[in-house]
Amino acid sequence: MFSLLRSMWLVFLHMFHKRETYQYPEERAPLPARWRGRIALTRDPDGGERCVGCYLCAAACPVDCISLQATEDEHGRRYPEFFRINFSRCIFCGSCEEACPTYAIQLLPDFEMAEYNRQNLVYEKENLLINSEGKYPGYNYYRVAGMAIDGKAKGEAEHEEPPVDIKSLLP
Amino acid sequence: MSTGHYWLVIGGVLFVILNTAAGLIWLERRMLALWQDRYGPNRAGPFGLFIVLADTIKLFFKEDWIPPFADKVVFVFAPAVVVASVLLSFTIIPFAPNVVVADFNVGVLFFLAMSSMGVYSIVLGGWASNNKYALLGAMRGASQMISYEVFMGLSLMGVVILSGSFNLSEIVAAQKNGWYILPQCVGFFIFLIAGIAETHRLPFDIPEAESELVAGFHSEYSGMKFGMIFIGEYMGITLISSMVVTLYFGGWLGPAFLPPVIWFVLKTFVFIMLFILLRASMPRPRYDQLMEYGWKILFPLSLVNLLITAAIKLLI
Amino acid sequence: MAIIHIDGKSYEVKEGKNLLETCLSLGLDLPYFCWHPALGSVGACRQCAVKSFKDEKDTKGKLIMSCMEPVKDQLRISVSDKEAAAFREQVIGWLMTNHPHDCAVCDEGGSCHLQDMTVMTGHSYRNYHFSKRTYKNQYLGPFLNHEMNRCIQCYRCVRFYKDFAGGKDLDVFAAHNHVYFGRYKEGTLESEFSGNLAEVCPTGVFTDKTLKQHYTRKWDMTYAPSICQGCGLGCNIIAGERYGSLRQISSRYNGAVNGYFLCDRGRYGYEFVNSERRIREVAIRGLMDHAIDPGAALQYLQDKLPPGRTIGIGSPRASLESNFVLQQLVGDDNFYLGMSDAEHDLATLALKILKNGPVRTPSMQEAATADAVLILGEDLLNTAPMMALSVRQAVRKQPLQDAMNTTHVPAWQDAAVREAMQDKHGPFYILHIQPTGLDEIATRTYHTAPDNITRIGFAVSQLLGAPVAAVKDLSEEEQQLAQAIADALLAAERPLIIAGYGCGCEGTMREAANISWALQQKGKAAMLVLTTPECNSLGLEMLGSHRLETAVTAVLDGDIDTVIILENDLYRRLDRHIADQFFQHCKEVVLLDHLYNATAEKATVLLPAGTFAESDGTLVNNEGRAQRFFQVFAGSGVVQESWRWLLQLGAATNNARLKNLVYLDDVTQALAQSSAIFAGIDQLTPPADFRIAGQKIPREPHRYSGRTAMLANVNVSEPKPPEDADTAMSFTMEGYRGEPPSSMIPFFWWPGWNSVQSINKYQTEVGSSLHDGDSGKRLIEPKANGQAPYFSYSPDNFVPLAGHLMLVPLYHIFGSEELSVHTPAVAERMPAPYILLNPEDAQRYQVVESHQLQLSVNGHPYTFTVKTDARLHKGMAGLPVGLPGIEVVGVPVLGKL
Structure with a gap:
């Protein structure tokens, strides 16, 4: 009984505490760098799209709000033909970012995405793709993957030997 | 009393009560925020006061959805019961000398009768919703209200014994020389607790218990039907607060530098604040704890209080 | 039977099999690469190591390769033994030393045996920090993609391609850690079974190139069990769809029909479903300007189907259901099998032989x-x-x-x-x-x-x-x-x-x-196989009715107003000139078909019919086996099953024979009752109200993605997913997650086994039938002890006729079939139209290779490009029938110079 009264008293005393609220539009909360907000598709250091259309983000998405179609350019580089996120479904859990093997999809510290029209919450690739490497500068998936693309032939990636000459008799 | 005065009182009471209830929505949110180090509604109008208006408009314009599986007649009827019973209870409250709608000589009994009516709203609403959460909420509500009704009445009897009257105006008048809070402090606590339970406010909001029952008996309600239940709850708070003031804190009595009505309102507001503070600070007890607390502690206590009061009255 | 002890538990198993196969049959998870149920063991990959013990007292044991160990009585082994497990993990570690960091861009990812096995062994971190070996890839034609870096040298590809399928042009080159699997030089893989490499390869060296054009991961496709429409054999296939287009065909194991494999026509000939030439709207000649909704079309046809003056022409490439409903719609007397004369004779004969013979x-x-x-x-x-x-x-x-x-x-x-x-x-x-x-x-x-x-x-x-x-x-x-x-x-x-x-x-x-x-x-x-040209030739013949030429006669006589043609291009069945005449004499030509073809040009009403991927139905293969195929996805717009169109036509015309038929099960039941030969055809697959644990069988894997985004560009509010009232399968991922009945397995998947190798888990015993028996029902069984009615007619020796060439049919796996040629990849493999002559004939008619030769067939002139081959009998000319550009039908036929 006493504890009840004591907690009532303590709560009452909160009347005289400083308020924690950020008065949002006038006053902005500092967002940490790892804040899970707006989702963006980033680019390689050389400016190419990082997304290779592997579908892992879509598979990881618990609300299934990512859909894409992978395609390939004439030199073998994969990219998404379309990439759509339905932000009216997104729960900003960050699973897509964790699943992404190329650091392409990243959640950025920005949450100001509200719309009056729900349809505007459907983002296509042109709305998602940004001109930046995002949180992981320097990473370039195709420099470690074995596929040949324009400007990187077989054996030219990191930690790769030149292609085997299968006609060689040397050991 | 002239007819003009009579209608004026009715109009005035209705106007004040309904507006208070609506205002309480704002007040409660602001106060809760205050106690939780927040601001609460502060955007619509000065101090966010227009939130009341916005809320009302919203409630009026929301789709009035009756689930296809519900018992339609009862479903519609239930919310009206709660508002009607609470409003009727207000008829016997003396807000000031001669400002009372019906100066019954059995006012206290009328209040008890009316407040028991409120349970119908919960039971019928829960049952008509044809939803398991609603039904569970209704069952809880019914048992809770029936249990707490018992010693609410018993706790009041101490006051009745002391004043020798069931008429609330007379009870107020009888406190001229001392508020009943002093002789009846036990009765007051029991009545207050029972009152909170009657309005099923926290910590006694077992019938709603949103963490387990979605929204309890009014899970299926929306729009203005929900609004009536919602407003009914706030009017209930006001009712219990004004009853507490009338019965134990001398009603409109107070030093003459303020008119009696103001005294009454001030005192009532203190208790309304208490209700809100309770909500801000109390966890919800378990259902069995609630019943145990009522029957094993409060009920015997109220009997003892009644016995002692009666004995003392007899002896003096 | 032998008793073997695995990890202290005793099992009764068949003797003589290998231990790996036995362990897998028992449901144990044991990793492997080089072994394949159809290819046997070679012991190349060292992945399936287990520990074997001499007797109970032996605690040390020794590592053995389970795929090389025959099962003997009282064999004691341990699969979970620490040393064996560590060995298996180590082996994967070695295999992965050169494996590229490719999974994200690899088409095998998500259905990769190597991924599965790596996870199964627990190898999770790379310990090898030196550089990786790389290879150059080869162009292997339109069907397969080559990415040699990913190879783990299991040798399965050459074992399948050379040893099993008899291919010549895929081999292994170089030595030690440089071995290379490919062609001796870049070029198209010639084998008709090359596509199986995509399934046989445990990783992404060989992947399906047509899938890559519209790449979708295994978990993202809507699958349905289906039957290949490429020829009369009725191979079981799994068809996968995404975003409204058919994406992939893979083999659906059936221990009685196709086993593990498929031919390339079956695997790659699916893209006609996505063709630009698809009929997707209802069209009525003369009302071309505005889209016609199906109801209006049915209303239009309501009084255009006078009984007795309406005929129906069936099709050997349409399902039994569609043909049956058409037969009921127009009446038995007005139903004609849409086969050319020659085909009709052959089908009739085949059915007669199979039904009456003792073999x-x-x-x-x-x-x-x-x-x-x-x-x-x-x-x-x-x-x-x-x-x-x-x-x-x-x-x-x-x-x-x-x-x-x-x-x-x-x-x-x-x-x-x-x-x-x-x-x-x-x-x-x-x-x-x-x-x-x-x-x-x-x-x-x-x-x-x-x-x-x-x-x-x-x-x-x-x-x-x-x-x-x-x-x-x-x-x-x-x-x-x-x-x-x-x-x-x-x-x-x-x-x-x-x-x-x-x-x-x-x-x-x-x-x-x-x-x-x-x-x-x-x-x-003795066994007798009679091939049939199309997927339902035998079924149509079982349904039985009049010949196409009688229909032509009836129309030309002016007895007929309306012709309903079911999924059939009559220009492939009739001589072009006869067909032209035929259509001239028809008032209304109603065509239900998939693609705009020559017949569609003549049709007055076009009803868009669902392909095999958009329909449910039953086909009868050359063995007389009735097999059900399921709809993969709901057809876009007004596309629906032919039989449903016909049922709606029946309802619009108040046809008494089609009364109360609405769903697939109604039709199959009516079909089963219509004739003794079709008895039981309604029980090929469980009925539409079949449920397991109260649930339907989902067509989509449980990790199907993008549900709330794939149509969000159209409308952010998701539409209700299509419902399947015809079958016990659902179009969504919701439903029973366990093993479905064998006749309705939409895809093979098992926890820990994402690749197609999970088939092991669906079989009673590795390489034998599926758990509740192989699907399909043989409608014809030989007449045991029947008296064989021997055929006694023998033709005379073939003598070339002066000034004439006997045109005989030549078939091409890529090109002869009507629908598969609409796949770009198949079209690439299709030969140019030609006529094959004996060099002596060529000399006589003064043409040489690649010259044009004019021939008159049935009085109409045709021109062909000449090819020669001395092995062709003189006086004959081989004509690649069905090939686009070859207009002569009714081969064999005599051509006049």
Whole structure:
């Protein structure tokens, strides 16, 4: 009984505490760098799209709000033909970012995405793709993957030997 | 009393009560925020006061959805019961000398009768919703209200014994020389607790218990039907607060530098604040704890209080 | 039976199998790479190590490769032994040293055996920090993508391609850690079964190139069990859809039909479903300007179907249901089978032989157990490709048995038995008009005219004791050949005779029947395979009705107003000029079909019919096996099943025969009751109200992605997913997650087994039937002890007619089939139209290769580009029938110079 009264008293005393609220539009909360907000598709250091259309983000998405179609350019580089996120479904859990093997999809510290029209919450690739490497500068998936693309032939990636000459008799 | 005065009182009471209830929505949110180090509604109008208006408009314009599986007649009827019973209870409250709608000589009994009516709203609403959460909420509500009704009445009897009257105006008048809070402090606590339970406010909001029952008996309600239940709850708070003031804190009595009505309102507001503070600070007890607390502690206590009061009255 | 002890538990298992197979059959998870249920063991990858103990007291044990260990009684092994597990993890670690960081861009990802096995062994971090070996890739044609970096040297590809399927142009090159799997130089893989490499390869070296054009991961497709429509064999397939287009065909294991594999026409010939030429809207001639909704079209047709003056033309490429409903709609008397004359005769004969003869027609897997094979006038690789794969296995049977007897090695010891067999082949004779791809493994081949093939067949049957008159004027060579064949067949236990539509000649089929019946009488377990040209040729024939030419007569006589054509291009069935006339005499031509074709040009009402991927239905393959295919996805817009269109037409015209038929089950039940031969056809698959644990079978894997985004560009509010009222399958991922009945397995997946190798988990025993039996129902069983009504007609020797060429059909796996040519990849492999002449004929008619030759067929002139081949009989000309650009139909036919 006493504890009840004591907690009532303590709560009452909160009347005289400083308020924690950020008065949002006038006053902005500092967002940490790892804040899970707006989702963006980033680019390689050389400016190419990082997304290779592997579908892992879509598979990881618990609300299934990512859909894409992978395609390939004439030199073998994969990219998404379309990439759509339905932000009216997104729960900003960050699973897509964790699943992404190329650091392409990243959640950025920005949450100001509200719309009056729900349809505007459907983002296509042109709305998602940004001109930046995002949180992981320097990473370039195709420099470690074995596929040949324009400007990187077989054996030219990191930690790769030149292609085997299968006609060689040397050991 | 002239007819003009009579209608004026009715109009005035209705106007004040309904507006208070609506205002309480704002007040409660602001106060809760205050106690939780927040601001609460502060955007619509000065101090966010227009939130009341916005809320009302919203409630009026929301789709009035009756689930296809519900018992339609009862479903519609239930919310009206709660508002009607609470409003009727207000008829016997003396807000000031001669400002009372019906100066019954059995006012206290009328209040008890009316407040028991409120349970119908919960039971019928829960049952008509044809939803398991609603039904569970209704069952809880019914048992809770029936249990707490018992010693609410018993706790009041101490006051009745002391004043020798069931008429609330007379009870107020009888406190001229001392508020009943002093002789009846036990009765007051029991009545207050029972009152909170009657309005099923926290910590006694077992019938709603949103963490387990979605929204309890009014899970299926929306729009203005929900609004009536919602407003009914706030009017209930006001009712219990004004009853507490009338019965134990001398009603409109107070030093003459303020008119009696103001005294009454001030005192009532203190208790309304208490209700809100309770909500801000109390966890919800378990259902069995609630019943145990009522029957094993409060009920015997109220009997003892009644016995002692009666004995003392007899002896003096 | 033997008792073996695995990790202290005892199991009763079959003796003689290998331990890996046994462990997998028991449901244990044991990783493997080089072993494949159809290819046997070679012990190359060292991945399936387990520990074997001498007896109970032995606690040390020794590591063995389970795939190389035969099961013996009282064998004691441990799968979970720490040392064995560490060994397996180590092996994966080695295999991964050079494996590229490719999974994200690899088409195998998500259905990769290497991924599964890596996870299974627990190898999670790379310990090798040096550089990776790389390879250059090769262009391997339009079907397969090559990414050699990913190779783990399991040798499965060459073992399948060379050893199993008899391919020549894929091999392994170089040595030690430089081995390379590919062609000796870049170029198209020639085998008709190359597509299976995508499934056989445990990782992403060989991947499906057509899938890559619209790449979708395994978990993202909506699948349904389906039946291949490419030829008459009825291989079981899994068809996968995403975003409204068909994405992939993969093999659906059926222990009685196609086993693990598919031919390339079946695997790649699906893209007509996504073709731009698809009929997707209702169209009525004269009302071309505005879109017509289906209701309006039905209303328009309501009074255009006068009973008695309306005929229906069925189709051998439409389901039994559609044909049946059309037959009911127009009435039995007004229903015509949409087959050309020649096809009709052949189908009638095939059904007659199968129904009345005492010899069993085997399934493809049974055919593979034959020990002597005779092919009469059939280029199997092009007319029934998967049967050719069975024949390849059958031809191995005798030397395999010899090898097993001499070396005492079980058949699954693949490398060892192949070493012992060397190049030996069992008795295998091919008589055909031109060389075939199987000639290289044949004991003898003989290329001659269809009539002569018939005559040799006749002689063989006579030598085998069939009560028929001797053939006159048989050449010495032919007589010798007939004798050799008869001797070989008599020496065999399970001789297999194959004939069919391949040379358009009834004689070969008759003689095949005669020979098999005679062998049966000699006490052999003879088998008879008759190929059929289209996926439902035999089913349509079972339904039975009038010939197409009678329909033509009726129309030309002016007795008919309206013709309803079901999924049929009459220009492939009738001479162009006759067809033109036919359409001129029709007031209304209602066509239900998938693609705009020549018939669609003439139609007055076009109803968009769902392809196999958008329909449910039943097909009867050449074996008489009725098999159900399921709708993969709901057709876009107004596209719906043909039978549903026809039922709606029936309802619009108040047809009493179609009353109360609404759903698939209604139609199949009516069909089952319509004729004794179709009895039980309604129980091929569980009915629409079938539920497991109260749930439907989901068509989508549980990790199907993008549900809330894939249509969000159209409308952010998600539409209700389509519902399937016809079958017990749902179009969503919701439903029963366990193993469905074998006839409705939409995809193979098992926890920890994402690749197609999860099939092991669906089989009663590795490589045998699926858990509740292989799906499909044979509608025809041989008449046991039936008296064989031998055919006694023998044609005369083929004599070239002066100034004429006998046009005989040549078939091409890529090109001869009507629908598959609409796949760009298949079209790329399609030959240009040509006419094949004997060089002597060419010389006589003064043409050389690639010259144009003018021929008049049925009085109409045609021009062809000439090719020559000396092995073609003089006086004949081979014509690639069905090939786009070849307008002559009704081959064999005489062409006049």
